[in-house]
Amino acid sequence: MTFEILFVLLALLGMVIALVLDKMRPGMVLFSVVVLFLCAGILTPKEMLEGFSNKGMITVAMLFLVSEGIRQSGALGQVIKKLLPQGKTTVFKAQFRMLPTIAFISAFLNNTPVVVIFAPIIKRWAESVKLPATKFLIPLSYVTILGGICTLIGTSTNLVVHGMILEAGYEGFTMFELGKVGIFVAIAGILYLFAFSSRLLPDVRTDAVKLEEEPEEHGDLHRVEAVLGARFPGINKKLGDFNFKRHYGAEVKEIKRSGQSIVGNLENEYLREGDTLVVMADDSFVKTWGESSVFVLLANGKDTEPVPGKGKRWFALALLILMIVGATVGELPVVKEAFPEIKLDMFFFVSITTIIMAWTKIFPARKYTKYISWDILITIACAFAISKAMVNSGVADAVARFIIGM
Template identity: 30%
Template sequence: MPFSNIDLASITGWLDSAATQQWIVGILLILLFISFIREWLPVEITALAGTAVLMLTGILTTGDVLSSFANSGPLTVVCMFILSASLERTGLIGDLSKLFNKVAKGREFAALLVITLGAFAVSPFVNNTPVVVILMPIVLAFCRDHNIAASKLLIPLSYATILGGTCSVVGTSTNVVVLGQVQKLGFEGIQMFTVAPMGLIYAAAGLLYLWTIGRKWLPSRPTLSTMLPGGIQRDFLLQVRIPAGSSHIGTTAVDLMQSELLGTKIVEVRRRGFSMQEELQHITLEEGDRVLFLCNARKVNQVREAKGVDLGWDDSRGLEAMEQRDVQIVEGMIANNSEFAGQSLAELKLRQRFNIFVLAIHRQGRNITDMGSDTKLIAGDTLLLEGPQEGMNRILTKQRIIPLSQRSADAHNRSKQGWAILAMGIFIFIGLLGSFEQYGEFFKFFARFNPFYLAFIGALIVVISGCIKPKEAYQSVDWGIIFLILGMLCVGEAMSKTGLAKAIAFGVVDTMGPMGCLFAISGLYLLCSILTEMISNNAVAAVMGPLSYEMALQFDANPLPFILAVMFGASASFSTPIGYQTNTYVYNAGGYKFKDFVKVGLPLNLLLWAIFTCTIGWLYPLK
């Protein structure tokens, strides 16, 4: 047998050696980072594939993986998504639009102040990604109404939520992931607002920068709807029937569009109550067929005036008017967990399924109006959609499309606002009391309720009280982020188990030891900040969390400043639109180019790095 001479015992022994396992984990880590940057696969699939490799090589056991999956970090993030969704469903966050419009009064700088302060105030207690998703339509509507470039406000909106998220351990998933990692290693010195002193100084510097220097560097760029030639016209959805004896019987739907319906777009042909799924050029019209088409207001009026009857069609033209409905033109963004991501327009069949047309696509700073049926959509694409209200509602609510037009208040469950306020009040108040445990037994009692307990209780309250339905709660969670965190937690576990994290920490101490503990903390922050601009902030947090704790032990120092270096460094994604999800969302919605983030965000990154380095030793003891 060709395999009889293979010494399996030697191979197993080689795989079980500490040095081999460290090399495997190190090489795997590099490959994961390259895959994240090159986007060979969705990031969550890449992370889970890394976990599978670690299991196949025997580095992680089933128990190790299940232990990582039971980490409180991703479970806390799930609860925060549900809490955030409840605030949206009850209209609490949406009510900010009233204050926003009242205070801003059409002034750009006033709008900048209000939107950044409002986003900053909410973000320590609500996951910052939903905050941006909810506030984007408000900002875009305000900009359209007052002829202000949305690009002047959307980058500040994203940056303000990132800055606000650093003021508590639950404001950003980055902090939650790091917290779960170090708690597993035995460090229990972080409460809900332990990070607040640094976060407030950090955020104050960032906001002042946005209001002064950064404001001058913000570009003035058009959004998708204003980039279309000829602007946007209001259209109508019309329906006509092919009566007996019509001259159009036996012709195709395309022939009809090119003759009687010139200048319109046929949406659908219905026959005996069923929608014809074939391409229009292959549909031969029959008696009784109903044809739905889009027609702008000018065309409707021209036909009406020409014939003197409603909609202008009479039996002499072989068409009988049946129906007239308004259609909407809506901007929407493809979410990370949308079924649209990765599919072509032909595969989606939007016309057949929803009576929806895609007028244009905005992707990474460029506008695509000449897309074909083979054009594939990716997460983050902004679409300009046209179609009837019922189809638009289905596509926005069920297909994971984030609407960038202002949402209707009718969708809010306002009668349950009191329960949502109660849940958030308990969450914030008990968390705040627990942060003062050093001041006596009274406060120490509340310190036992860690962020996961509080988030879980809050999520349970809003679901039981009816603020959000169970199905809506499941749908509110971005499961791609959760699986990314779970996969990278397993990689972090492998780094700790094989001793790779400790070996790297030894190397750092040997190199930076003579320069001092503060130099190492500053370098750790800078490394995390650079990495998070290229790959997911959660991936950086999961990998660097255990490393920061090991570095502190090797320096015989207080672990907290090292841990905070990872929390703040991994959240400091300002220079690119790809490191942080909120940046990705505003990137397409605001019509930005990649260089806009570099121009505005790189100076902010350097400023915050300097502030962190200068203040960390003053706020938290290094030894």
């Protein structure tokens, strides 16, 4: 075993440990490893930066904007409201109506906006029909993952591997090629959720604190749940030192973290990314901070999603359908022969769709950087560099020989 192989293996082991311990954002952890490889001479500066210009990574970035355009059009919110049964129903009947449709939607959109839109709507609906929301929220998260493995654009991982195949000089995936396996995996996963989610998921959150039963302080305050994002300025600070009330005009009553509820001695609790703060705030809180990047999600028991006109909703859906159909048809041999100088792939059509959505104000063009998950893009770009380091050091060949030997 050469020094380079040993160095790369140890660095990868350290990377996995750092990711498990959640010491930093994933993008920074991977970038740190890439810099180590640069210092050791395993990567050149050009090889280190090649991932940032990869077509797959840029496609992922633009798909974030397309997903945001669909979200802001209000189309998804209207779809889920029509799917949810009104009146008396059962957990199975409700799941049967919503889960396959959500999986289908997630096959063509990024998972995050799908969950962000649907989760508060489903939670409010569950309360209105007297069903436990706990039976629906984890299945919601899982079916978005299952749907994402069915198409090329369903998840960023598919696009990353597609980009690596293209760079190696081979034909990449077609739009629905992954569905030959993914659809059957998704069906099996959804059937499992139907059969076991009601048995395995609790009827109520045993750690939940019924803050909604507390009297409102001035009559104009109500309960709001705020999920802290990566840009929240109080991350890794004590709640008492940060003074949430002075910054945001709301008082923290509870912190939810990793399935646990914290209500005592809140002033000495350190705030972490992904924490859910239960606060007492007035109506202006959601309006002021709903579009801010410091909170991933705000829920106050009311509809906060935009409700534009039908024209905008249908136009956004039409653009999405044209993008999918165009990328699918563009991979056909007859189309490739008709347009040999233009590659009518997903990158081509997502670029056009993004620009049209921006100029027609389906999403606010001035805030476009807010809707892109930069940590995911940096993680993807660094993954390309790490894979190059594995090739340069000989680790990739050793792993390939071992697998072929098996």
